[in-house]
Amino acid sequence: MARMYYPFSRLFRNFSSSSCLKSNRGEVIMNVFDRKAKRMHRDRSAVMPDYKVYEYIKEEIGYRVADRVGDIKREFEVLVDLGCGRGYVSKHLLKDTVKTIYQCELSEKMLSQSEVSIEVPTYRIVADEEYFPFRDNSLDIVVSSLSLHWVNDLPGCFKQVFNALKPDGVFLGCMFGGDTLFELRVALQLAEQEREGGISPHISPFTSVQDLGNLLNRAGFTMLTMDVDEMKITYPSIYELMYDLKGMAENNCTWSRKPALRRDTIMAADAIYRDMYGQKEGLPATFQAIYFIGWKPHPSQPKPAQRGSGQMSLKDIANLADITETLTPEDAKKISDMLSNMEEDPKKT
Known part of the structure; x- marks a missing residue:
């Protein structure tokens, strides 16, 4: 379609x-x-x-x-x-x-x-x-x-x-x-510092x-x-990770990027990655x-209550069970209706 x-x-x-x-x-x-x-x-x-x-x-x-x-x-x-x-x-x-x-x-x-x-x-x-x-x-x-x-x-x-x-x-x-x-960011920075005497960005700033x-x-x-x-x-290694990132089109595109990574730097980064984060199964990579x-605001959206309009103090939360027993039937119905409305319209939660 x-x-x-x-x-x-x-x-x-x-x-x-x-x-x-x-x-x-x-x-x-x-x-x-x-x-x-x-x-x-x-x-x-x-x-x-x-x-x-x-x-x-x-x-x-x-x-x-x-x-x-x-x-x-x-x-x-x-x-x-x-x-x-x-x-x-x-x-x-x-x-x-x-x-x-x-x-x-x-x-x-x-x-x-x-x-x-x-x-x-x-x-x-x-x-x-x-x-x-x-x-x-x-x-x-x-x-x-x-x-x-x-x-x-x-x-x-x-x-x-x-x-x-x-x-x-x-x-x-x-x-x-x-x-x-x-993990990849740290490994590349340490390897580049060791092999080339300086670092450059290889992972996008998130x-x-x-x-x-x-x-x-x-x-x-x-x-x-x-x-x-x-x-x-x-x-399995840093090479598969970097190749997958390229396949996802998630490789680096910052203006300050280097045109290429040296082979010995990548090898050093793989060794550092294994030493710092390696597991029995391989090298873990975190994606957060x-x-x-x-x-977008609209008059129908719920708004916060006015300051000072609360009827219960936060210090009374520990005694909430005792307070609930003292509620009048009218107040209990109001609370029940409010909870029902929140379940029907998730936007109000």
Whole structure:
């Protein structure tokens, strides 16, 4: 059901206007990543005959992101899969959750391989995450799985997503966290320091939970929910790990990267990796996933109670059982109704 052309031109904005630069005005953008190199990495991954062998992490996390979309008890008209890759999220979505899907991907070759939902009409768009192509207040939900950690202007990207969402729209996704591949990072730095007398970045700088929450809040999102999960994959040696990263198109694209690693440096890094982190089964590699969900404000959303309106002190929590016995039937019914409403609408939890 995938279509390379897309309808509803009212959803898309004209980049000749200055609207796409509003979030960047007066701000200094850290230009850390070479976006052309990252597109080249994805293009090269797309032409690998065995590219499906390297998708195990992105497939698993894409399924988990799609499962979180299904947990929201709502029917969305328009969903955008930002940085969709090969459709790791979109292909799991069903028509009782979403009516229309737009897959956005930096690499046209990888986008042509994207899998789509068997039930939901899906349209493919070649688009850069840093230049979100949708008009303000046009989308119901935006999802993103393991693509935003290569974005230079992350605050600007979040602000563009916020503007494109309708009031009470949701932004849901996953990014690699700061502990991702820390074993490989340490081994390469120590080996390079020993063999070459200095170090250079070989692993992408990843964000932390606190920084990601601050950026989402700064963009305007409310009712943030975040959780962290870790996956440990065991490899026979450092060579298989680095080759798999290349197959995933997750190899380094920072501007300050070195053009190549010396053979003796890689051998030393493998020895250090084994000495510091090695196990009987092989070399473990940590992939830390940060899942997040944020909402665009709307009057219907629950709001915090006014300061001073509480009727119970925190110091009385230890005596909660005794206090519960003294509740009037009316108060007990209010508490029961409140709990029932929270179960019916997970957004209020």
